[in-house]
Amino acid sequence: MTQSILTDIKKAAKKSLKAQQDALANTQKQLEILNGGPFEDGELPYFKDKIAETGQFPLKPKTLEVLQINVGYMCNQVCGHCHVDAGPDRKEIMTRETMEQCLEVIRNTGAHTLDLTGGAPEMNPDFRWFVEEASKAGIKDFIVRSNLTIILANKKYHDLPEFFKKHNVHVVSSMPHYTRGKTDKQRGDGVFDKSIKALQMLNEVGYGMPESDLRLDLVYNPSGAFLPGDQAAMEHDFKKALKEDFDIDFHNLFAITNLPISRFLDYLIASDNYEDYMYSLVEAYNPAAVENVMCTNTISISWDGWLYDCDFNQMLDLKVASKVKHIKDYNDDILSNRDIIISQHCYGCTAGAGSSCQGTVA
Amino acid sequence: MAKSYYDPADLRKFGKITEWSEELGNKFFDYYGKVFEEGALSAREKSLIALAVSHVVKCPYCIDAYTKDGLQRGITKEEMMEAVHAGAAIESGATLVHGVQMMNKYDKLSM
Numbered sequence: 001m002t003q004s005i006l007t008d009i010k011k012a013a014k015k016s017l018k019a020q021q022d023a024l025a026n027t028q029k030q031l032e033i034l035n036g037g038p039f040e041d042g043e044l045p046y047f048k049d050k051i052a053e054t055g056q057f058p059l060k061p062k063t064l065e066v067l068q069i070n071v072g073y074m075c076n077q078v079c080g081h082c083h084v085d086a087g088p089d090r091k092e093i094m095t096r097e098t099m100e101q102c103l104e105v106i107r108n109t110g111a112h113t114l115d116l117t118g119g120a121p122e123m124n125p126d127f128r129w130f131v132e133e134a135s136k137a138g139i140k141d142f143i144v145r146s147n148l149t150i151i152l153a154n155k156k157y158h159d160l161p162e163f164f165k166k167h168n169v170h171v172v173s174s175m176p177h178y179t180r181g182k183t184d185k186q187r188g189d190g191v192f193d194k195s196i197k198a199l200q201m202l203n204e205v206g207y208g209m210p211e212s213d214l215r216l217d218l219v220y221n222p223s224g225a226f227l228p229g230d231q232a233a234m235e236h237d238f239k240k241a242l243k244e245d246f247d248i249d250f251h252n253l254f255a256i257t258n259l260p261i262s263r264f265l266d267y268l269i270a271s272d273n274y275e276d277y278m279y280s281l282v283e284a285y286n287p288a289a290v291e292n293v294m295c296t297n298t299i300s301i302s303w304d305g306w307l308y309d310c311d312f313n314q315m316l317d318l319k320v321a322s323k324v325k326h327i328k329d330y331n332d333d334i335l336s337n338r339d340i341i342i343s344q345h346c347y348g349c350t351a352g353a354g355s356s357c358q359g360t361v362a
Numbered sequence: 363m364a365k366s367y368y369d370p371a372d373l374r375k376f377g378k379i380t381e382w383s384e385e386l387g388n389k390f391f392d393y394y395g396k397v398f399e400e401g402a403l404s405a406r407e408k409s410l411i412a413l414a415v416s417h418v419v420k421c422p423y424c425i426d427a428y429t430k431d432g433l434q435r436g437i438t439k440e441e442m443m444e445a446v447h448a449g450a451a452i453e454s455g456a457t458l459v460h461g462v463q464m465m466n467k468y469d470k471l472s473m
Contacts, residue, residue, distance in 0.1 A: 179438060222433065229434040233406070237436050279374055 014078055016087040017263060024266045025085065027317040033265065034344040038275055044282050047346045054287045058339040061309075064332060065297040068115040068311060068357065069094075069102055071127065072303045075119040076153045079174075079187045081221060081264045083315050086119040094303040096126045101305060101327045103133055109332065111299075112140040115357065117311065120150045122157060135167040143170045145219075145357075148198035149191055161205045170215040171207055172254070172357075173199070176223050178241035186223040199248045208250040216249075219359075221256045225273035227280055227351055228255035231360045254359030257281075259312050259348035281347035289354025292361040295340045301327055309340045311357070316345070373423045406435050413442060414449030 017025040024030055038044040051057045073090035075082075094102075106114060114134060121127055121144060135142060144164065151160045164171055175195060176186045183192035199216075202208060208216030218238065222228050235253035242248040258264045260277060268274040295309040299320075305327040308314040322338040324331050354361035380387030398408050409431050416424035432442050 177436070224433060226430050226433045229436055234436055276370075283374075 014087075016073075016078065016085045016089050017266060018085055019087070019089040022266065024262065024269075027315070030261055030265060030316060031343060033269070033274075034260065038278060039344055044278060047342050047344050050282070050285060050347075051287075051290055051342070054290070056287070056290050059290070059293070059296065059342055061336050061338065061340060062296045064109065064111050064299060064336070066113040066115055066294070066299075066357075067102075067106060067109060067111045067301065068117060068298055069301045070117050070303055070311060070314060071099075071119070071121045071124040071130070073119045074123045075147065076123065076150055077120070077147055077188055077191065079263070080267055081186055081223075081258050083259055083262045083264060083312060084119060085262045085315070090119060092303045093124055094126075094305075096129070098303070098305045098327065099126055099130045099133075101330075102301060103130075103137065105327060105330045106134055106137045106139065113143065114139045114141070115143040115145070115298075117145040117357075120147050121145065122150050122160060128163065131163075131167050131169065135169070141170055142168065143172050145172050145174075146198075147187075148173045148175070148195040149187075151198040151201060152194045158201075161202045161207065164202075165205050165207070165214055168214070170217070171202060172217045172219060173202075174221070175199075175218045175238070176221060178238050178245070182223045196246050196248065199242070199250070200246065203247075203249055208248070210249060215251055217252045217254060218250050219254045219256055221258050225268055225271065225277045227257055227284060228355070231255040231353060252359070254357070255353075255355070256357070256359065257348045257351055257355035259345045261312060261345050262315055278344070278347070281351045284351035285347060286350055286352060286354060286362050289350040289352070289362040292354065292356075293346075293349050294356035294358070294361070295349075298357075299335065307335070310349075312345055312348075313341055316343070318343070368422050370422075370426065373426060376423070406437065409435055410437065410441060410445040414445040417446050418449040418453050 035046075039046055048057055051059060070084075072093035073084055073086045074088065074093060075084075075086035075090070076088060078087040114137075116127075116131070116134075118124070124130070131142075131144070146160070151157050163169075173195075174187070175183070177183050180192040183195065184190065199208070202216055205214070206212045207214045220228060220234055220238065228234065231253065234255055238253050239250070242250070260268055260274070260281075265274070268277050295313070298310060300308040300311045300314050302308065302314050306314075307320045307322075307325055307327065307330070308318065309320060313319075318341045319325050320335065320338055321341055322335050324334045349355050349361075352360075352362075377391070380391070398405060398412070401408075403411075409428060412424070413428040413432060416428050429442065
């Protein structure tokens, strides 16, 4: 039974949930699930009540450090765990006008990190223009989250490693495992070989080399209904395997927990793992991780300019609880007074050593 | 009462054994936690030993727990299956080595 459902998911995985008109493409439906089940039954505590135990409710922002901009949901891949529900059929793309509004904020903000994500951010037609303009703003750490395969997807992307180097971009790339089987199962057939080739191309221009300032970090997230292991141990295993098997170098590995939203939520429910997964997240709850959870130092901006506490809240359409809700009205002081919006998916960022777009936090 | 002897949801309730005997329960969990820390053996190696033993003692809760633990540690399915074979080989060897006892008895009783 479960196996046949999983086969159906795999077949359907060439399309986003949105294109399939799946019930879970509706964010209200996702929130209903997150608020129901074992939480509604009182078997598990709501996230709000859990953080209240240590006096951390309401969750408030600290100094803004990271501006994370989602330049569009279009992607050349359709990964089984994707919280964005990204894919080739997603047409939401940031316009140059919105990018200009972002640039205005980037130039004036005190944030030290700019983090471009997607979809595949490189597929935005104004991506290169935006990177060129943003790199002039004097941001200390300029991250582009690349899925690697985009570099090989089309001739026009082959020079991306050189382009990244020219603008001193910090490349953060997804790599679910150092073995072909696990990577392809999560991200699609052939993804592993292309990712390896792309990493070698990045190494060739100097990215990820031990003494290099051209930062290349990898993101590991589990290929299934389990939590990531110890980040340092995983990094050690990845480094050893990728060096021995493919002569690949990289700097750091970020272990990121899959949050129970969007396509990963769909997978959890279809594979009958949802309840166990939520129990695992709650059991691994770590109050120390709440202290540094990424929504306290980040603002997430969507392709159409709306502001969110994080990329996950963006995908649940939970806009910031502030008078200022759009990049065109951006105001640090007003935003810093907001309460951060939380739900049960937040347990994903507070499990174990914690999880953020920069890896563990506790 | 449950209609089967094993319920997967019971695994989450393991900690409740302390409710009926706090001192012994806590001593057990302290010991258990300590055993699986990094030591002369890595936590990864101990996870594979635990998986092999789980099969030998045929504990469905332990098999679930240490398959998941292995996945979290990035242990591959090939490594997991080799561990299970190591356990199975010892278990079948333990059966077969008794064959010598059978042979001894046979010879003793036979003219």
